Amino acid sequence: MHILLVEDDALVASGIRAGLMTYDFVVDHASTLQAASQALEAVTTDVVILDRGMPDGDGLLLLEEWRSNGVETPVLILTARDAVRDRVDGLQGGADDYLVKPFDLEELVARLYALLRRASGRSSGVITHGALTLDPVSRQVSIDGVAVPLSRRELVLLEAFLYAPRSVLNADQLKDSLYGMNEDVESNALNVHIHHLRRKLGSGIIDTVRGLGYRLGKPEAVMLPQDAMKQTS
Numbered sequence: 151m152h153i154l155l156v157e158d159d160a161l162v163a164s165g166i167r168a169g170l171m172t173y174d175f176v177v178d179h180a181s182t183l184q185a186a187s188q189a190l191e192a193v194t195t196d197v198v199i200l201d202r203g204m205p206d207g208d209g210l211l212l213l214e215e216w217r218s219n220g221v222e223t224p225v226l227i228l229t230a231r232d233a234v235r236d237r238v239d240g241l242q243g244g245a246d247d248y249l250v251k252p253f254d255l256e257e258l259v260a261r262l263y264a265l266l267r268r269a270s271g272r273s274s275g276v277i278t279h280g281a282l283t284l285d286p287v288s289r290q291v292s293i294d295g296v297a298v299p300l301s302r303r304e305l306v307l308l309e310a311f312l313y314a315p316r317s318v319l320n321a322d323q324l325k326d327s328l329y330g331m332n333e334d335v336e337s338n339a340l341n342v343h344i345h346h347l348r349r350k351l352g353s354g355i356i357d358t359v360r361g362l363g364y365r366l367g368k369p370e371a372v373m374l375p376q377d378a379m380k381q382t383s
Contacts, residue, residue: 151196151266151309152176152326156186157228158204162251166199169255174289174302175262178331181205183212190216194326195223196313197265199258202229202240210243217244224265228253263287270313277312280369282351284312291351293374298350303328307343311356311366320363 153175157163160181167177178193180186183206190198202209213225226247227240240248246268247261263275263286277284281294289305291298300308310319310327321340328343329335344356344364354371356364 151262151306151313152178152194153262154186154189154193154195154198155179156183156198156200156204156209157181158201166255166258170259170262173259174306176306176326176328176330183207183209186212187216189331190221190223193331194323196269196327197262198223198225199228199262200225200245202227202231202236210240210245213240213244224269226258226261226265228258259287266313270315272313277309279312279315279366280372282355282369282372284308293351293372296374298374300350301346303343304346304350308347308351308355311364315366318359318362318365324364 153170155163155166155170155177157166157179158181163179163181167179170177178189178195180189183204186198186200189195200209200213204212209227209229213227216223216225224246225244226249227245228249228251229236229240230251232250237248246265249258249261267273267275275286277286283292284290284305286309291300291305291308306328307324310324324340325335328340347355352367352371352373354367357367359365
């Protein structure tokens with residue numbers, strides 16, 4: 151999933167980014183509110199982590215501007231302002247969650263997954279799709295209880311489809327889920343990852359919608375790869 155981290159302290163931002171990347175999040179960093187707005191317009195973002203005390207203003211004012219302009223991206227305010235009034239102002243100003251520094255990385259990750267779960271209309275942390283099960287925390291994928299090893303990119307791509315099961319996702323949206331703004335992406339990289347998912351999880355796991363993009367296939371299309379079926383027989 152793609153996270154936009156809005157934080158002016160370079161050391162803090164570096165630590166958060168490194169920690170989130172161990173959970174396979176794709177993280178872009180903006181050190182000013184202006185850069186944050188530009189990034190939000192440039193890439194498809196799943197969750198924004200927003201500091202309040204920024205060099206060019208209060209992050210809450212930017213959030214209120216986003217909400218008034220119809221931006222619905224989930225936002226978690228991450229700040230040192232711990233007064234009850236600050237929390238209330240943040241939530242009433244449009245934040246979906248509020249976490250005070252210093253914080254525990256595990257708690258931040260849990261809150262991010264909760265926001266993603268709510269945004270996709272899911273009630274359970276573990277995602278199921280037919281015989282397929284994905285545990286976002288353990289990063290484990292299985293079909294009928296049999297573990298299916300996926301690369302980091304394949305896992306992130308699968309998550310993007312599972313969190314938007316009824317949506318057609320275009321190539322740019324999918325690339326934003328897989329890569330940061332400053333990463334070099336080969337022209338055929340997305341097609342390669344989709345090919346590998348189809349080979350490992352069944353050819354119908356991802357449907358091509360001609361001229362528009364891709365969407366999650368029907369639950370019954372999920373199946374074990376042939377070599378895994380031989381091992382379980």
